[in-house]
Amino acid sequence: MCCVCCQAAAYASSDGILTEKMIDEIVAEAVRAHKKKFDWRVEQESKSGSTSVLPRSAKDMAAFTPPVADSAVS
Numbered sequence: 001m002c003c004v005c006c007q008a009a010a011y012a013s014s015d016g017i018l019t020e021k022m023i024d025e026i027v028a029e030a031v032r033a034h035k036k037k038f039d040w041r042v043e044q045e046s047k048s049g050s051t052s053v054l055p056r057s058a059k060d061m062a063a064f065t066p067p068v069a070d071s072a073v074s
Contacts, residue, residue, distance in 0.1 A: 035063050038063055
C-alpha cells in the first residue's frame with residue numbers, strides 16, 4: 001500500500017482524517033491495479049510465447065487467473 005496515497009486521501013477529506021473505509025478503498029484499488037497489470041503481462045507472454053511472467057510469489061499466485069481461450073473466436 002502506498003503511504004502517499006493514504007496521505008493524499010486524508011488531505012483531500014473534509015476533516016483531514018484518514019478512516020478505515022478510505023484505507024480499504026485504497027487497498028482495493030491497489031489490488032485491482034496489480035491484477036490488471038499482471039493480467040496484461042500474462043497476455044503479453046501468451047502472445048510472445050515467453051514464460052518469463054508466470055507467477056513467482058504467493059501473492060502473484062493468489063492473483064493469477066490463467067487466460068481462457070475465447071471459444072467464440074474462430
